Amino acid sequence: MGEILVKILTSSETPWFMALIIGGVSGWWALKRYRYEKHLEKFKETNANLFKDRKQEVLAAIATLSIFKRNPEFEKNTIDVLLSRLYTELDYDVINSILSTLIQDSNRKELLYIASGLQDINRNFFVQDYPTKQRVNDLNKAISKMEYSLQQANTPDYNQLINDGKVEIESFLRNKDQLITQYNQDFINLASLHKYKLAWHKQVTADAYAMFLRKAYLSNPEExxxxxxxxxxxxxxxxxxxxxxxxxxxxxxxxxxxxxxxxxxxxxxxxxxxxxxxxxxxxxxxxxxxxxxxxxxxxxxxxxxxxxxxxxxxxxxxxxxxxxxxxxxxxxxxxxxxxxDASSKFPEGVIIPVEASITTAVTTP
The missing domain is CATH 2.160.20.80 (E3 ubiquitin-protein ligase SopA)
Incomplete structure (x- = not known):
C-alpha cells in the first residue's frame, strides 16, 4: 500500500491526480456549505414562527424543529430554542408537543442537559415570586395615592401634602385618566402572574424536570x-x-x-x-x-x-x-x-400516638 502511494505521488501524472482530489474536496465542501446555509435559513424562519401568537403556527414550527433535533449541527440549538419557548408557555398542547420533541432521540447526556435547563427555568420562576409581589404592591400604592391626591387637590393643605410627598403634583392630576388606565392595566397583568401564572409555570417545569430525570435514570439505572x-x-x-x-x-x-x-x-x-x-x-x-x-x-x-x-x-x-x-x-x-400506625418505627425516645387505621391514597396520573 505504501509503495503504491509513493508511485502515485512521484508519478508525472501526480499534478492531474492532485487537481482531481482538490477539485472533488472543494466541490464537496461547497455543497456542504450551501446545504448548511439553506438549513440555517429554514431554522431561523422556524424559530420566528415558534414565537408567534397563533397556536397552529407554533405547533407547525415545533414539528419542523423535530427534524432539526435529529441533525447534529442543529440539535443543541434546537433544544435551547424549545426550552426558551417553554419558558413562556402554559398551553398544554404546545407544552406536550415541545416535550415530545425534546425527548425524541435524546441520549442520557442530552436528557440530563434538558433537565438542567428546566431546573434553571423553574428557579427563575421561584425567584420572581417576591419581586412580582412587590411590583403589585407598588402599583396598588400608586393607584391609592392618585385617588387620595384627587380628593385633596382643592384643599388648603394640598401644597403642604405635595412637599411631604403624600400626594401627586398637578401634572399627574392633569393626566389622571391616562395614568389610572395604565396603572390598572399593569396591575391586572402583574396580579394574574402573581396569583396563579407563576405557580402554573413552576408546576409545568417541575413535572417536565421529573420526567426527563426519570428517563435519564431508566437509560442506565446503575449509573x-x-x-x-x-x-x-x-x-x-x-x-x-x-x-x-x-x-x-x-x-x-x-x-x-x-x-x-x-x-x-x-x-x-x-x-x-x-x-x-x-x-x-x-x-x-x-x-x-x-x-x-x-x-x-x-x-x-x-x-x-x-x-x-x-x-x-x-x-x-x-x-x-x-x-x-x-x-x-x-x-x-x-x-x-x-x-x-403500630408498625411504624421511630428514633429512640420518640413516641407517636397510634391510630387504628391510616389510609394514604396515591393517585397515578
Whole structure:
C-alpha cells in the first residue's frame, strides 16, 4: 500500500491526480456549505414562527424543529430554542408537543442537559415570586395615592401634602385618566402572574424536570444520578420509580407533591419545606437534613436511614409502616401533632400516638 502511494505521488501524472482530489474536496465542501446555509435559513424562519401568537403556527414550527433535533449541527440549538419557548408557555398542547420533541432521540447526556435547563427555568420562576409581589404592591400604592391626591387637590393643605410627598403634583392630576388606565392595566397583568401564572409555570417545569430525570435514570439505572436543587419550587410534582444517588437540596419548596418508589440517597438537604406531600414506598438514605420542615405529609412504607437531623421538625404528619433506622438528631419535640400506625418505627425516645387505621391514597396520573 505504501509503495503504491509513493508511485502515485512521484508519478508525472501526480499534478492531474492532485487537481482531481482538490477539485472533488472543494466541490464537496461547497455543497456542504450551501446545504448548511439553506438549513440555517429554514431554522431561523422556524424559530420566528415558534414565537408567534397563533397556536397552529407554533405547533407547525415545533414539528419542523423535530427534524432539526435529529441533525447534529442543529440539535443543541434546537433544544435551547424549545426550552426558551417553554419558558413562556402554559398551553398544554404546545407544552406536550415541545416535550415530545425534546425527548425524541435524546441520549442520557442530552436528557440530563434538558433537565438542567428546566431546573434553571423553574428557579427563575421561584425567584420572581417576591419581586412580582412587590411590583403589585407598588402599583396598588400608586393607584391609592392618585385617588387620595384627587380628593385633596382643592384643599388648603394640598401644597403642604405635595412637599411631604403624600400626594401627586398637578401634572399627574392633569393626566389622571391616562395614568389610572395604565396603572390598572399593569396591575391586572402583574396580579394574574402573581396569583396563579407563576405557580402554573413552576408546576409545568417541575413535572417536565421529573420526567426527563426519570428517563435519564431508566437509560442506565446503575449509573450515578445526582439532583441539585437550589431555590427551586417543585410544587405538584409527580416523581416515580427512580433512584437518586446524590441529593442536594437547599432553600427549596416541595408542596402537594407525590413521590412513589423514589430513593433519595447521599442527602445534603437544608432550609427546605416539604408540605402536604405523599411519600409512598420512598425514602431518604444516608446524609443529613437540617433547618427543614415536613408539614402535613403522608408517609406510607417510607424509610429514613442513616440520616442526621438538625433543627428539623415533622408537623401534622401521618406515618404508616414507616421506619427511622439509625437516625440521629430527632427528639420528641420534633414531632408535633403527628400520628402513626403500630408498625411504624421511630428514633429512640420518640413516641407517636397510634391510630387504628391510616389510609394514604396515591393517585397515578
Amino acid at each position: 450515578h444520578l445526582s439532583v441539585k436543587l437550589f431555590q427551586n419550587d417543585f410544587n405538584y410534582v409527580y416523581m416515580a420509580e427512580i433512584k437518586i444517588t446524590e441529593t442536594t437540596v437547599s432553600r427549596s419548596a416541595l408542596a402537594s407533591a407525590i413521590f412513589a418508589e423514589v430513593e433519595f440517597a447521599g442527602n445534603n438537604i437544608s432550609r427546605t419545606d416539604f408540605f402536604a406531600s405523599v411519600f409512598n414506598q420512598s425514602g431518604f438514605y444516608e446524609g443529613k437534613i437540617k433547618d427543614s420542615i415536613f408539614e402535613r405529609n403522608s408517609f406510607t412504607e417510607a424509610t429514613f436511614k442513616n440520616i442526621h437531623f438538625t433543627n428539623t421538625q415533622f408537623t401534622n404528619c401521618k406515618f404508616e409502616s414507616t421506619r427511622f433506622i439509625n437516625c440521629t438528631g430527632l427528639t420528641q419535640q420534633d414531632f408535633i401533632q403527628c400520628t402513626a
